[in-house]
Amino acid sequence: MADTKWTKEEVLELHRKLRGKVGIEGKSPINTMKDLSLLYTPGVADACREIAANKELAYEYTMKSNSVAIVTDGTRVLGLGNIGPEAALPVMEGKALIMKQFGNINAFPICLRTTDPDKIVEAVRHIEPVFGAINLEDIETPKVFDIEERLTEGPDALGIPVFHDDQHGTAIVVLAALINALKVVGKNKETIRVGVVGAGSAGHGIAKLLTAYGVKDLVVFDSKGAITNLRTDLDLHKMELANITNEGGFNGTIKEFQGADVLIAASKNGAVPHETLQNMKNDKIVFSLSNPNPEISPEDAQNFGVRIYATGRSDLPNQVNNSLCFPGFLRALLDLRVRKITNKMKIAAAEAISGCVAEEELQETKIVPEIFDTNIVPEIKRKVASAIS
Incomplete structure (x- = not known):
């Protein structure tokens, strides 16, 4: 792993030096009076009149x-x-x-x-x-x-389009990681049992996208236990999850959840009891996404025989981070003039990200590409375009 260590002093010094990480830069210099007339008044009025007659031309001008x-x-x-x-x-x-x-x-x-x-x-x-x-x-x-x-x-x-990264972005990268993790352990989406710990933005998005992808046995847990139609305390968004997940009607706590092939935690440190890890099936896949302290520590993952362990941290293998998704996905949304995001587009993006790890490179510690892989953005755009057509 590359050196990712830093200190608070380094962070503050860099932020103070930059005084903002982004800025505005002109795309065309103004060197002559003609330049000024073309880019500003009076020439700019022609572009204004065109857009006034057809607002869609704002995309071109x-x-x-x-x-x-x-x-x-x-x-x-x-x-x-x-x-x-x-x-x-x-x-x-x-x-x-x-x-x-x-x-x-x-x-x-x-x-x-x-x-x-x-x-x-x-x-x-x-x-x-x-x-x-x-x-x-x-x-x-x-x-x-x-x-x-x-x-x-x-x-x-x-x-x-309206992209909610905490929900959509997280779900896309989790699905990408899961696609490759299942290849490594030799399991398939139709037969695995999945537990999702946390029903906030990330957990909500993950559960919905994995279900749309074809995962059939999936249970979501909040702080009170499994989300099921039997509960009377659910808000509308948790009721939505209850209607599309937990077909077996499990109504216990995460501590009582047994036989999982995959555990995805998007909650807080300590949210997953040791008993849950102990009671998973062989070839355990665990994604622990809380930052900076994962719900399941690397030490616990090793002690309980987790075969594939992923976190949101850059200092550990298998970084499941939204930055793998949003530059390419938003690039696709803009270039393809998408009006509304669909599950089909999100699944396409996940497949694009997973495909950036070559089959011969797949292993327990390599289920997602690094953000610096230059294939990610064009592959997402290509796959999303195919999903639309």
Whole structure:
């Protein structure tokens, strides 16, 4: 593994030096009066009149076709919780930097000083003309589910795609990792038993996408136990999960869950008891996604005979991180002028990512590519285009 160690002093020094990780750079120099007339007044009026007559021409004549708004209210940032819009800005800048470097996308952090879902929806609707896609980021659940739904369905729906990275991005990369992990252990999606620990954005998205992919025996757990139709305390979003998962009707706790082939934890450190690991089947596959402290430590994974272990950390093998997905997926959404994201597109993206690891390279410690693999972005775009056609 490459050296990924850092200190707090290094982080703060670099942030202070940069004073922002992204900036605005002109694409055309203004060297003469003719340049000025073409790019600004009076020549720019011709482009304005064309767009006024046909708003779709904004994709051809402006920055819209390559611009993404990263929208947050700062209520669920990393493992820091509700830290507010200003404190969320460094994370959004980092995301914008990754989009630029790996997807050549111009992304803008939009950190809103409101936690009111109505005002967030209103703000996003008002800024839509500038952007080709929206990335919802680090907004608390279940509120974010309602925001996403309103922006994609009904009277508030936008004419551009809305990507919720904490949900969609995580699910895509988890599916990519699972596709390759199953190849390594010689199991298939139709017969495995999967437990998903956590029913927030990540767990919700993972459960829905794995079910759409064809995983049949899947149980989601929240802090009270298995999500099942027998429970009367579920909100609408957990009821949705109950309707598409847990066909066997298991209603116990995660500690009582036995016979799993795959365990995917998207919760918090300590959320998975040792008994659950002990009671898994042979060739155990465990994805422990909480950062910086995984729900299941590397030591516990080794002690309980986990064959394939993945985390969200860059200092361990098999980093299941959204950065493998969002530059390429958003690149595809922009270039293909997608209006609404579908499961078919997400599955295509997952298959593209998994395919970036050659069959001869697959092993317990290599089930996903590294972010620096230059094949990822074009492969995602190619696969998503095929899924649309």
